[in-house]
Amino acid sequence: MSSIRPSTEIPLPSPPTSPSGSQAPLPRADGFATRAIHGWGEPDDLTGSILTPIVQAATYRQRVPGGPQAHTYSRASNPTVDALERCLGGLESAEPAVAFASGLAATHALALATLAAGDHAIVGATSYGGTLRLFRETLAPLGIRATFVDATELRAVAAAFEPRTRLVLVETPANPTLELCDIAAIARVATAARVRFAVDNTFLTPTFQRPLDLGADVTLTSTTKWIDGHNATIGGSLVTRDAEFRNRLAYLRTCVGSIQSPVQAWLTLQGVKTLPLRMERHSAVAQRIASRLEGHPALRSTRYPGLASFPQRALASRQHVGAIGEGHGGIIALDLAGGRAAAVRLARSLRIVTLAESLGSVESLLTHPATMTHASVPEGHRVACGIGPGLVRLSVGLESDVDLLDDLLRGLDGLASRSLVDEEEVARAN
Numbered sequence: 001m002s003s004i005r006p007s008t009e010i011p012l013p014s015p016p017t018s019p020s021g022s023q024a025p026l027p028r029a030d031g032f033a034t035r036a037i038h039g040w041g042e043p044d045d046l047t048g049s050i051l052t053p054i055v056q057a058a059t060y061r062q063r064v065p066g067g068p069q070a071h072t073y074s075r076a077s078n079p080t081v082d083a084l085e086r087c088l089g090g091l092e093s094a095e096p097a098v099a100f101a102s103g104l105a106a107t108h109a110l111a112l113a114t115l116a117a118g119d120h121a122i123v124g125a126t127s128y129g130g131t132l133r134l135f136r137e138t139l140a141p142l143g144i145r146a147t148f149v150d151a152t153e154l155r156a157v158a159a160a161f162e163p164r165t166r167l168v169l170v171e172t173p174a175n176p177t178l179e180l181c182d183i184a185a186i187a188r189v190a191t192a193a194r195v196r197f198a199v200d201n202t203f204l205t206p207t208f209q210r211p212l213d214l215g216a217d218v219t220l221t222s223t224t225k226w227i228d229g230h231n232a233t234i235g236g237s238l239v240t241r242d243a244e245f246r247n248r249l250a251y252l253r254t255c256v257g258s259i260q261s262p263v264q265a266w267l268t269l270q271g272v273k274t275l276p277l278r279m280e281r282h283s284a285v286a287q288r289i290a291s292r293l294e295g296h297p298a299l300r301s302t303r304y305p306g307l308a309s310f311p312q313r314a315l316a317s318r319q320h321v322g323a324i325g326e327g328h329g330g331i332i333a334l335d336l337a338g339g340r341a342a343a344v345r346l347a348r349s350l351r352i353v354t355l356a357e358s359l360g361s362v363e364s365l366l367t368h369p370a371t372m373t374h375a376s377v378p379e380g381h382r383v384a385c386g387i388g389p390g391l392v393r394l395s396v397g398l399e400s401d402v403d404l405l406d407d408l409l410r411g412l413d414g415l416a417s418r419s420l421v422d423e424e425e426v427a428r429a430n
Contacts, residue, residue, distance in 0.1 A: 032091065032207070032323030033276045039090035040083035040269060052083040054266045076254040080262040084269050088227070088237050091206045091272075091323070092219060095246040097237040098253060099265060103202065103222025104130045105258040106236030107169075110220060111135075113245070113252050114167045114196050117143030121167040122160045124151035124181060126174035126385040127200065128222075129374035148381070151181040152312070158189050165193065169220075171200035172209075172319075176369045176393040177386045178303045178333050180312045183319060187215025196245075198238075202226070202360075204329045207279040208322040212241055225360030226330070228271040229278050233264045276323070278362070278398065282330030285404070286396040290332045292405055298342065298415040300390065303333035330396040331359060340389035342415050343368045347392075349411040352403055359395035364404055367393040 043050045055078055060071045071077050081099050088097035100106040111134070115121060123135055125148040135146040149156045151170040168190045172181040183199055190197035198218040199211035205226050211219045221227060223235040240246050253259055260268075283306075290304035302309075305316035305328040320328050336342035346366070347355040353364040357372055367373055369387050377387075396404065 035087070035090045036275050037273045039087035039272075041086060052080060052266065052269060054262050055079040056262050074262070075257050075259060077250075078259065078262050078265070080269075081260055081265040084260070084265040084272075085237075087269060087272055088221075088223075089239055091275075092210065092212055092239050094212060094239045094241045095243055097239045098246060098249040099223070099260040099268075100236040100238070100253060100258050101260050101264075102234050103128075103220070103224060103236035104134060106220055106222075106238050107131055107134060107200075108138075109249055109252050109256070109258060110169070110198055110218065110238055111139055111144065111167070112256075113248050115139070115144045118164055119144055119166045120162045120164045121146045121169060122157060122165060123148050123168075124170035124172075124174060125149055125381065126151070126177050126179055126387075127169075127171040128175045128202075129369070129377050131169075131171070131200070132374075132381070133376045151186070152179050154182060154185050154189070157186055161189075161193050161195070165195050168195055168197045169200070170198075171202070173203045173305060173329065173331065174385075175203065176331075176333055176367070176373065176391065178203075178305060178310075178331060179386075180305065180315050180319065182315060183209075183211050183214040183216055190217075191215065203331055204320060204322065204327075205275065205279060206322055207276055207324055208283065208320050208327040208329060210322050212239070214319070217242065217245070223268050224358065226279060226282070227275065227360075228268045229275065229361060230267075230271055231358065231361040231363065232271070233267045235260050235264050235268055279327065279329070280324060281398055282396055283327035285398075285401045286330045286332055287328070288401055289394075289396060289405060289408065293332070293334065293408065293412070296409075296412050296416070298337055298412040300335040300337050301333075303335075304328065304331075332394040332396065334392050334394060335388065336390035336392060336415065338390065338415055340368075340370070342390060343392050345415060346411045349414055350407055352399055352407040353394070359393065361395070362398040364397035364399055365395040367395070369393055 040052050044053055058074050062069055085096040085099050089095050123146050147160045149160045151157055170181045187197055196217045198220055199216045200220045201209055201211050202222045202225050217240060219239045221237050223237050224233060238249055287306045290302055290307055294302040316328060320326055353366050356365045359365055369391055370382060370389050374382055374387055
């Protein structure tokens with residue numbers, strides 16, 4: 001493990017204080033929906049505001065030099081960011097989260113808090129392209145090695161352990177193929193090896209998947225996605241039940257200056273309040289759309305964990321049970337029979353669904369991973385992971401499901417009525 005430890009010179013985030021200096025009590029928050037709305041704390045003592053205030057401040061008055069202080073400088077901590085951290089941690093029955101300026105900033109902090117030169121990480125081969133790039137291009141030159149494995153195969157994960165392995169990081173469901181990793185099984189292997197195990201839970205959030213309950217040490221989330229839910233912020237978080245490791249992450253964030261801004265944190269807090277309702281709706285509509293699109297002649301395959309045809313359906317039913325019951329999220333992976341040419345034509349034909357990076361918002365978004373989110377991943381790696389030229393990722397929004405189906409079916413029916421040949425295959429043939 002890394003030798004980084006918190007410094008007594010830089011205070012760690014604390015609960016809010018009342019004007020008298022005493023800690024404000026937190027409300028009882030047993031239910032998930034209650035935690036989502038009230039988990040940040042009490043209404044503001046000064047104004048009575050039921051929304052946590054945006055404290056847009058760089059520095060704070062100190063009454064005694066070097067004395068106890070909740071906040072000293074907003075690179076280390078901020079009251080608005082603290083409120084978001086208490087809320088996100090509470091959703092997972094854990095320590096307050098550590099909030100970062102982006103999901104990749106959180107991934108970077110996890111790596112730096114766990115790995116040093118000469119150390120080794122095991123990373124799921126099918127993960128967000130930025131995660132793969134971070135380990136390949138940023139951490140590798142620092143002497144941190146990574147083995148990218150098919151994390152759906154427990155044997156492959158177990159076989160990748162080395163004497164200097166310090167971290168296992170998987171994303172499940174995987175981006176963008178939706179392949180699943182057995183969190184509980186990998187946790188048993190990592191625990192036996194005394195290696196920290198982190199799960200990127202961006203696709204499902206604790207609404208539908210609780211990695212810490214399944215044995216993971218850390219959950220990583222891009223709060224940009226479903227947590228915010230409105231395409232309004234960039235952010236990331238790490239959540240753990242290990243108080244010492246949580247402090248290490250907060251201290252490292254102070255050292256590198258990657259804390260989330262107060263305004264971004266405030267906006268994210270507003271998104272969290274509707275998280276259970278939104279995720280339930282996203283999941284229900286995605287289930288209906290996937291069922292309707294399955295078997296369409298323009299598609300080689302339709303992948304969604306809620307479908308009976310999904311290869312890991314049993315694991316999905318066992319693992320995708322979160323705070324409000326079973327659900328499989330709002331992402332559908334569609335493999336178009338016409339390859340990249342079909343992806344281009346589909347994107348151009350859609351009227352409601354928007355071609356864009358990212359996912360998890362109230363707007364439905366279509367992404368072509370091979371040329372967008374995973375363009376920086378070597379082609380051989382992409383192909384081995386099933387990210388072919390015809391794969392598109394659909395993030396189902398909150399529009400009318402009838403309208404969404406009409407939009408998608410019109411686009412797919414148009415593809416099916418034409419004879420499409422993959423442009424890349426033509427180029428290779430010539």
